Amino acid sequence: MNRPDDPDAVVRELLRQPRPAEIDAARAARVRPAVHAAWKDATSGAGNWKRYLPIAAAAVVAFAIALTLVNRWRDSSGPEVPPTIASTSFVASDVVFHQDGESRAGRVGEGLGPGTRIDTRGGRAAIVLTNGIELRLDSNTDITVDSDRNISLARGAMYLDSSNRTGSAEPVAIVARGTVIRNIGTRYEVRLSDQELRVRVRDGKVEVSSAFGLREADRGSQLTVTSSGIVAGRASLSGADWDWIVRAVRPPQLEGRPLPEFLAWAEKEGGRAIRFADPALEQANRATIVYGAIDSLTVEEALDVVLPSCGLSHRADGEVITVVAADDSRGVK
């Protein structure tokens, strides 16, 4: 028995009482990458702040003066405009935006502020971040646009295309169930289900940071993160399970456009290289004009519709599509 005047013994006995079970280390490991990524983002460049202090102070003063003048000038009853970090480029069906405690139907051309949550439900949507990176959202997808560099994926699938990125080469971090996916100049899909998180890379390279360490995936490969580990494998670059990405953006307006423009679109969206069977055929079709619309068609369907109207056809050979003269295509497609 402890003596009440022996503080050491009292504390020792208390500390040796059975306590709640230790926390599962796997949980701590799962959460860590996302927190670390947020911390890195928040502190990037923080070490150099003192160097910029005088400039910052002068900027603050200048900004305050400018703000005062602007406030005097503008109508004081006007609503405050939240910062826009993305805009909607495509919305289909019943997509819902949630922001500042309010929900509304998504509309094309709408500016999105930090913290906007998008639930595509049965529809699909595409947004473009201020840095030009495009995100396409499949149906039954739930994301939150935390900032122009951080997206949280709670459910469903998204396709990131950074080919039109402008400005900083800083990657966008997609955080999904403790795993952080960063693009390194690329196009890729992330799909989150109850059982796993799958990343398929169509172009470039992706960095995946999870409880199981840091892995990279490049063109044609995929990483699958489950509760028991991470599995690397090969991914198809085309096929029916990629078709949704074409249906999550506004279809290109091809009426009256040159054929090479259509083929460039088909190559980018379809994931397969497109070549003419011979240079003479390519030369002959350089100025061919396309007519008609390809709304709601997959890439494969669009090729089937457009090429015959130009006297052409195509044959698929693995990851390459060869455009041939219609006469040459009999029996080979």
Added chain:
Amino acid sequence: MQNGSERELVRRMLSGDERAFDEFYADYFPRLFRFALLRVRDQDAAEDLVQNSLIASVRHLGSWRGEATLFTWMCTICRREISAWEKRTSRRVTVSLAEDEPALRAALESIGAAAEAPDAGLARADTGRIVQLVLDHLPPRYSRALEWKYLEDLSVDDIAARLQCTPKAAESLLTRARDSFRDAFAAVQSAAHEVTS
């Protein structure tokens, strides 16, 4: 309760020190997880909530003024996450919590939540739970030093080495840690008794 070491930790984190982040994460993930789990009673939900809370914490670390301990400040963020989670999921699992002096508020809330939880094992705040609660709310250096001394039986010299300070400073810190622990334990035990009786 001193929080000079917390200020130092935050300062290092804001300057991008990776080791500071490691310390922060090792100290606060388990504490915040226990805090959230006690309220939502669902391990997976607690994990998500703690992830969101820690992300919000590291993003706004510069706004922590040191008026409350870092953990108390993070508990406030976590409470907001829990509240939002309840709205999203239409679940209501937390309860109205007792209020007392600020230093004990988080501890009292934990006990209050446990008292009304359906699990009989948590219906009464047992000694081990209170010990853990108090350790979670002490400055991390205090908690670590106490565990090294009383659970691992390390010498003062060894503790000084781990704390990277002189043996005299370690002895002084141990004394303060022990006094803080005893005072907080007595106060929380008393509050727990009032809530559960």
